[in-house]
Amino acid sequence: MADTEPQVAVEPAEPQSRHVVYCGVCTLPPEYCEYGGTVKKCQEWLAKNHPEMYQRIWSTEALTAATSSLSLEAQKRAEKDAKKKAAKAEAAEKKEADKIAHSIVTIKRIERNKRKYVTAVSGLEAFGLDLKKVAKDFGKKFATGSSVTKVPSGGEEIVVQGDVSDEIEEFLLEKYKDIPEDNIELVDDKKAKKAAAAAAGGG
CATH class of the missing domain: 3.30.780.10 (SUI1-like domain)
Structure with missing residues (x-):
């Protein structure tokens, strides 16, 4: 029977605490802001409070990298969707602003x-x-x-x-x-x- 090496007890690794950032506008993690209805406001908040994270998610390079793996057709579709979402969010914001402006x-x-x-x-x-x-x-x-x-x-x-x-x-x-x-x-x-x-x- 072959010799087996004695088992060395491995110390369990210290759990690393991970600091999660939540958006100050829609309260979702910034990676998911695009699914809320306030993308524009979320972007402004992120750029002001976490510029490096803003660069990572919303910079032109990041957006290009995210879509470069898609086919040309899928890219166009993604762009169209993004525009639609942004327009929808803007309309919702405007409606809310109008409502507030006329509320007494x-x-x-x-x-x-x-x-x-x-x-x-x-x-x-x-x-x-x-x-x-x-x-x-x-x-x-x-x-x-x-x-x-x-x-x-x-x-x-x-x-x-x-x-x-x-x-x-x-x-x-x-x-x-x-x-x-x-x-x-x-x-x-x-x-x-x-x-x-x-x-x-x-x-």
């Missing part, structure tokens, strides 16, 4: 009874805000009750105890930079009622 946040002061007021805020969800989280922020900021309630038209609004309409406007502009000042409307429910009554009486 209404801050309404409502008189409940004998100088008791509440302030209702609606339209925040159009800016991608989580109403429960914002209601919590309002409650903390103004040390008062604040809750999300359903409105008859089907949406939701935040109702804050007390007359804090001006303070809420300031707070929104300071904390949520995505909301343009021109898109915030202050309404006094009492005045609105009077105006409606006057209009009805005059008609």
